[in-house]
Amino acid sequence: MDLYVKDGKIVEKVNERKAKVIDASGMIVMPGGVDIHSHIAGSAVNFGRLLRPEDHFKDVEAKTPLTRSGVGYSVPSTFTTGYRYARMGYTTVMNPAMAPLEARHTHEELDDTPMLDKATYPLLGDWWFVLEYLRDGMIEECARHVAWMINATKGYAIKLVNPGGLEAWGSGRNVRNIDDPVPHFNITPREIIRCLCKVNQILHMPHTIHVHTNNLGKPGNYLTALETMKCVENLSKGDRPIIHITHCQFSAFKGSDWRTMESGAEEIAKYVNGHSHVTLDMGQVVFTDTTTMTADGPFQYILHQLSGNKWVNHDVETETSSGIVPFRYRRKSYVHATQWSIGLELALLIEDPWKIFLTTDHPNAAPFTTYPKIISWLMSRNARKKAMEKISRRARRKSLLPSIEREYSFYEIAIATRAGTAKCLGLRQKGHLGVGADADIAIYNLNPKEVDPSKKYMAVRRAFGKSAYTIKDGEIVAKDGEIVKSVNGRTFWVDVKLSSASEEVASDMKRRFREYWTVEYENYPVPEGYLTRSAPLSVKAEV
Amino acid sequence: MEAKCITPNDFAGKTINEIAKLPIWEGNKERTLGELFKIEGETNVAPEEFSIQIFGDLSRVRGVGSKMSVGKIIVEGNAGMHLGEGMKGGAILVKGDVDSWAGSMMEAGTIEIMRNVGDYVGAPYRGSTMGMKGGTIVVHGNAGYEVGCFMRGGLIKIHGNVGQFVGVHMRDGTILVEGDSEGRAGAGMLEGKIILCGYVPSILPTFTIESLRPNVKVNEERVAGPFYRFVGDLADGGDGKLFVLQVKNPHLNFYEKYL
Numbered sequence: 001m002d003l004y005v006k007d008g009k010i011v012e013k014v015n016e017r018k019a020k021v022i023d024a025s026g027m028i029v030m031p032g033g034v035d036i037h038s039h040i041a042g043s044a045v046n047f048g049r050l051l052r053p054e055d056h057f058k059d060v061e062a063k064t065p066l067t068r069s070g071v072g073y074s075v076p077s078t079f080t081t082g083y084r085y086a087r088m089g090y091t092t093v094m095n096p097a098m099a100p101l102e103a104r105h106t107h108e109e110l111d112d113t114p115m116l117d118k119a120t121y122p123l124l125g126d127w128w129f130v131l132e133y134l135r136d137g138m139i140e141e142c143a144r145h146v147a148w149m150i151n152a153t154k155g156y157a158i159k160l161v162n163p164g165g166l167e168a169w170g171s172g173r174n175v176r177n178i179d180d181p182v183p184h185f186n187i188t189p190r191e192i193i194r195c196l197c198k199v200n201q202i203l204h205m206p207h208t209i210h211v212h213t214n215n216l217g218k219p220g221n222y223l224t225a226l227e228t229m230k231c232v233e234n235l236s237k238g239d240r241p242i243i244h245i246t247h248c249q250f251s252a253f254k255g256s257d258w259r260t261m262e263s264g265a266e267e268i269a270k271y272v273n274g275h276s277h278v279t280l281d282m283g284q285v286v287f288t289d290t291t292t293m294t295a296d297g298p299f300q301y302i303l304h305q306l307s308g309n310k311w312v313n314h315d316v317e318t319e320t321s322s323g324i325v326p327f328r329y330r331r332k333s334y335v336h337a338t339q340w341s342i343g344l345e346l347a348l349l350i351e352d353p354w355k356i357f358l359t360t361d362h363p364n365a366a367p368f369t370t371y372p373k374i375i376s377w378l379m380s381r382n383a384r385k386k387a388m389e390k391i392s393r394r395a396r397r398k399s400l401l402p403s404i405e406r407e408y409s410f411y412e413i414a415i416a417t418r419a420g421t422a423k424c425l426g427l428r429q430k431g432h433l434g435v436g437a438d439a440d441i442a443i444y445n446l447n448p449k450e451v452d453p454s455k456k457y458m459a460v461r462r463a464f465g466k467s468a469y470t471i472k473d474g475e476i477v478a479k480d481g482e483i484v485k486s487v488n489g490r491t492f493w494v495d496v497k498l499s500s501a502s503e504e505v506a507s508d509m510k511r512r513f514r515e516y517w518t519v520e521y522e523n524y525p526v527p528e529g530y531l532t533r534s535a536p537l538s539v540k541a542e543v
Numbered sequence: 544m545e546a547k548c549i550t551p552n553d554f555a556g557k558t559i560n561e562i563a564k565l566p567i568w569e570g571n572k573e574r575t576l577g578e579l580f581k582i583e584g585e586t587n588v589a590p591e592e593f594s595i596q597i598f599g600d601l602s603r604v605r606g607v608g609s610k611m612s613v614g615k616i617i618v619e620g621n622a623g624m625h626l627g628e629g630m631k632g633g634a635i636l637v638k639g640d641v642d643s644w645a646g647s648m649m650e651a652g653t654i655e656i657m658r659n660v661g662d663y664v665g666a667p668y669r670g671s672t673m674g675m676k677g678g679t680i681v682v683h684g685n686a687g688y689e690v691g692c693f694m695r696g697g698l699i700k701i702h703g704n705v706g707q708f709v710g711v712h713m714r715d716g717t718i719l720v721e722g723d724s725e726g727r728a729g730a731g732m733l734e735g736k737i738i739l740c741g742y743v744p745s746i747l748p749t750f751t752i753e754s755l756r757p758n759v760k761v762n763e764e765r766v767a768g769p770f771y772r773f774v775g776d777l778a779d780g781g782d783g784k785l786f787v788l789q790v791k792n793p794h795l796n797f798y799e800k801y802l
Contacts, residue, residue: 054671308779310670 003029005439008473012435022476026447027468030414031431032091032440036421037210037246037281038362039293040081041095041109041120043102044322047312048075048291048363051324055291067483074290074326074363078112084369086115086478089442089467091489092422092430095120096159096210096246096361097295099316100127101519103153103526110491111532115477117430117440119492121210122153123295123320125160125192126167128516129509131185134195142195143202143543145509147496150203152525154493154534157207157425158196161295162214164189166321174298175214178227189214190231197232197242203496204539206426208244208279213251216299222264225251226271229278236277244424247283247361249343261335262398263342269349272356279424280350281359284343284374285336286366289328294364297321318516329366337395339365344377344384348404353415354423371417372464378408378416380457407454426537427492439474442467490535497540544569544623547606548576551593551614551633557586590614602642608635611652624661627654630678643687649678649697656680662687662706665694675699675716691718694735698762710737713783719761732776732783738766740788743795750775750785752798759786771798 004014039045049056049072056071061080063069070080085093093113098106098120110118124130124146133142146158164182165175171183178189193211200209213228215221225245236242245251252268255261272278292303297313300323304311312324329336343365350356358375362368376383381404388396396402408416422431429438446453446463453460466481477485513521528534545568554562563577576582580597588594593614601607602621612631621639628644630652637654643661646654648668660682665675666689674693685703692708694716704722711727713735723741730747738759750773758765759772770786787795 051670053669054667057668057671 003433003441005441005471005474008439008475009429010433010435010437010439022443022469024443024469026450028410028444028446028448028463029433030089030442030444031418031422031433031437032442032470032472033085033089034418034421034425034427034431035085035090035093035359035362035368036244036357036425037096037283037359038093038368039095039097039364040093040113040118040362041078042098042106044097044099044293044295044314044324045075046105046109047322048293048324049077051310051312052291052326055289055326064483066486074288074367075293076367078109079114082113082115083483086470086472086483087466087481088369088371088464089444089470089478090116091440091442091470091472092117092427094118094156094425097161098122098153098155098159099295099320099322100124100149100153100524101316101319101517103155104530107154107491107526107531111488114486114488115472115483117438117489117492117535119156120154121157121159122149122155123159123161123166124149124196125163125211126165126320128167128318129512130196131167131182131187131192134191135185135187139195139198140202140543143199143541144498146196146199147203147498147541147543148509150205150494150496154491154526154528154531156492156494156537157205158200158209159212160193160196160209161212161320162189162216162299163192163196163211165214165298166295169297169321170315177224178214178231190227193228193231193243194235197235201235201237201242202543203541205494205496206537206539207424208241210244210246212246212294212296216250216294216296217253217303218299219253219255219257219261222252222254222267225264225268229271229275233275233277239276241279241355241424242277244279244281246281247359247365248280248346248356249283249285249339249365250361252342252346258335261338263338263345263400265342265345265349266400269346272350273352279355279357279420280346281357281361281421282343282347282374283359283361283365284347285329285340286360286370286373287329287331287336287340288366288370289326290363290366291324292327292364293322293324295320295322297323299323300325303327317518331391334392334394337391338398340387340391341395341399341401345400345404347378347408347416348406349400353408353412354420356416357421357424358413358416369465372461375408375413375417375464376453376457376461379410379413379453379460380455381405381407382454383457410448410453439471441469441471443469443471445480488532490533491531492535492537493531495536495538497538498543499541500543544574544579544603545605546576546579547609547628549595549597549604549607549616550609550611551590551595551616552611554586554595555588555590555593555614559583559586562586600639602640605642608633608654611635621658627652630654640684645682646675646678646680646699648673649675649680651676651678651697653678654680656682656684659684659703660686662689663692664690664701665697665699666692672712672714674712674714685722690720691716691737694718700761704741709739710735710783710785713737717761719766729773729775729783729785731779731781732785733779733781734783736761736784736786738770738786740766740791742791743787746773746785746787746795746798747775749778751777752801755789755799755802756786771795 059073070077254264360366445468470478548565608627688706773785
């Protein structure tokens with residue numbers, strides 16, 4: 001089966017006499033990787049870089065004639081990030097959290113991330129305007145406002161992190177469950193999640209709401225994850241997903257404290273197997289020294305207290321919060337080893353590969369350069385067994401992995417790392433190799449007819465770590481793990497077209513900005529010209 | 544200049560010509576060892592017996608003895624920063640002064656400095672918490688600030704004086720100071736032993752007096768006291784031990800009423 005590429009797209013046929021031919025016989029050809037959740041840009045990421053000179057020192061990439069220099073193992077500099085993804089055959093990466101106030105900074109970093117198409121999700125779950133509209137029951141006005149926010153921040157999807165909890169953190173508090181009211185606004189996380197889920201549907205956004213649940217990282221939180229998925233069940237129309245629970249591993253703990261903590265993956269998998277309105281991504285832990293960074297200020301503070309590590313914490317005015325703490329996951333720690341097991345259990349127990357995707361919530365559970373390792377764990381029971389030999393004995397005894405025989409096939413890996421994520425994101429030209437798709441192609445040096453991934457998992461790891469070819473928009477950009485051409489990708493954002501314009505929203509907002517923000521309303525939106533390669537997706541809203 | 548290749552490990556088994564071609568950095572320019580040094584001697588020696596003697600003022604040469612694990616280096620003069628960084632064995636002797644970060648992240652071996660040393664003896668790279676793990680550093684002169692920062696094991700012995708924050712963030716190991724110190728000893732300490740045999744202006748308020756000891760053990764020897772024995776840093780939940788020589792610090796005798 002041959003693929004034809006012309007002008008950056010996959011086409012029916014080309015003039016073969018004039019074409020460059022790549023002989024990919026005996027190799028695996030997949031669409032370029034699409035990462036649905038990876039922290040690669042923005043002020044929290046940059047604080048991670050500032051916080052950790054020792055992370056730079058141990059991982060240095062010198063300048064070459066084609067590539068810029070860079071540093072960083074768990075939080076690489078922007079250029080290095082782009083090159084490393086390209087070497088693994090990834091061509092699209094979504095930055096999953098952006099404080100709207102910091103949108104310009106985020107886009108500047110994304111623009112300086114070569115090789116990839118990218119997009120970013122503005123944090124709206126604790127955004128004062130949303131909380132007020134919700135409190136006053138004004139869902140349509142909320143939807144119009146969110147449309148303005150998506151445009152102003154050049155965002156791609158509505159992100160919620162510990163909804164309500166971040167606003168509570170501004171007063172030094174948190175929310176305890178999805179029915180715990182947010183101070184001052186007196187609305188609950190349940191109402192925030194449902195409201196934004198409805199708004200997402202009204203605006204016809206290409207992706208669903210993207211949710212980091214309340215109580216993340218707390219033993220017993222699998223119940224919160226289930227409640228979160230259940231609370232929007234009745235908003236579902238048909239079979240399409242309406243909510244995405246991100247890095248679900250961190251929200252799948254059973255137990256009541258760190259001693260009794262154990263895996264809740266089975267219950268979550270059971271629910272997901274029986275429902276079609278949710279998608280998840282793994283948030284897989286790998287045993288290494290990495291950096292945690294999330295908008296979940298209260299949780300990050302707890303992580304500092306647990307680990308004793310240096311820490312950064314923010315309250316972003318009226319918008320959100322954040323926290324950065326270096327963290328090392330250890331094999332011999334019962335809790336860390338259980339977390340490691342949970343991510344894999346989720347991926348292996350959820351039957352439909354279109355419902356759960358491969359991520360590490362980079363860099364929170366591990367740097368993205370560990371994806372090949374995780375692929376080998378998914379594809380090989382032997383690889384999992386070998387990894388389990390060195391982990392905490394108690395975690396090994398309690399893990400479900402020894403009883404799970406399932407091994408992902410190459411097709412399932414393709415779904416978990418590109419086809420499934422692209423579909424979930426509503427990126428129609430990504431994640432497949434059909435005619436009309438963007439010519440983002442990854443060729444891996446592995447012959448599925450000769451190599452049994454279950455036995456030869458080291459070969460799988462090597463192949464996915466260094467693509468034989470990475471092709472971006474029809475150009476060969478990486479070959480055998482080396483960058484051969486530096487290119488700049490597009491920045492996707494959603495251009496929401498409202499049915500009726502509203503002037504009132506603007507004047508009310510101007511007044512509020514003057515009263516509560518450090519930035520004037522006129523300076524707040526990111527103009528389209530700010531993005532080097534702006535690629536809006538047009539949608540028509542119902543308001 | 545950065546010359547991390549000046550180690551018995553890198554020299555053993557090579558000819559003089561090969562050693563002269565070893566790459567070093569002068570600022571951001573790549574140079575070779577032979578361009579900066581005149582090299583002569585017997586190189587057909589086993590690594591364990593290999594001895595490098597360096598003549599000259601190497602105060603601007605960084606990284607001498609980096610990661611070495613065998614053999615001996617003798618610097619007949621001063622040496623620059625990061626002396627013996629990550630050392631795993633062997634011995635370094637410097638007859639003159641040494642700049643900062645001597646013995647940074649050392650794992651084993653010995654460093655002896657005949658005159659003064661800069662700041663951050665045994666300390667890790669900026670931002671890291673993995674300081675010196677083992678080995679012995681002896682300084683005959685004075686040392687600067689933050690001696691033994693994030694130390695995790697081994698012994699640092701300063702015959703002269705030390706600056707502020709000796710033993711800051713210490714995780715384990717022993718620091719013995721025969722001269723005076725400038726205060727804030729043991730800040731952020733969790734475990735380990737700091738012994739101050741000279742003048743100490745004050746003790747951090749998060750250290751508590753625990754006892755008066757007649758002497759204190761440093762590896763095999765016993766250092767004669769009496770010493771005030773403090774425990775801290777309580778602000779970090781630490782259980783480190785700070786010994787302060789009673790006779791040199793009469794202004795601290797008010798602590799005795801808490802015994």
